[in-house]
Amino acid sequence: HYGVISVQCFTPKNTGTLAMSNLCDEWSKFLELFDADHLEVYKVNAPQQMQDDDFYGKLIRAEFRVN
DSSP: OEEEEEEEEEEETTSSHHHHHHHHHHHHHHHHHOOBTTEEEEEEEEEEEEOOSSEEEEEEEEEEEEO
16 A cells, blocks of 8 residues: 655744744654654655745655555
């Protein structure tokens, strides 16, 4: 069985975008190193920036399979 984990992070522009960007980097690292019985995260995409006039947002996507 295959699946996708999507983590979406948003913050209003000019109110802590650096901290939110660092949080997304930490999520990426966590998902890349995640290890559990019968669950394999085999691909983590770099955080992708989202377009919005009022918010700064990033999406972290991790593909996994369950054995």
